[in-house]
């Protein structure tokens with residue numbers, strides 16, 4: 001199994017159309033480097049490969065160029081995990097005695 005097989009998902013399977021493809025090509029040509037990595041401290045120089053929705057479509061984001069950022073696989077995975085949300089662990093409430101209530 002190859003790590004570089006496009007993740008087994010094509011963009012069309014994820015419901016993106018030709019506009020997405022067009023914006024992706026544009027970002028690839030014009031932005032080139034991962035925008036999120038460049039914002040890190042210290043900045044990381046890494047070539048991006050994913051046209052990512054800043055606000056996901058599920059959350060009301062648009063398919064406009066302004067809602068896209070060009071990011072690398074690592075940042076996409078990070079964002080993905082974040083977006084999916086970790087299962088909320090109920091925090092035990094600590095009572096005045098210092099013990100969970």
Ligand SMILES: [Zn+2]
Pocket residue numbers: 034035036037038046071072073074075076
């Ligand atoms: Zn990155």
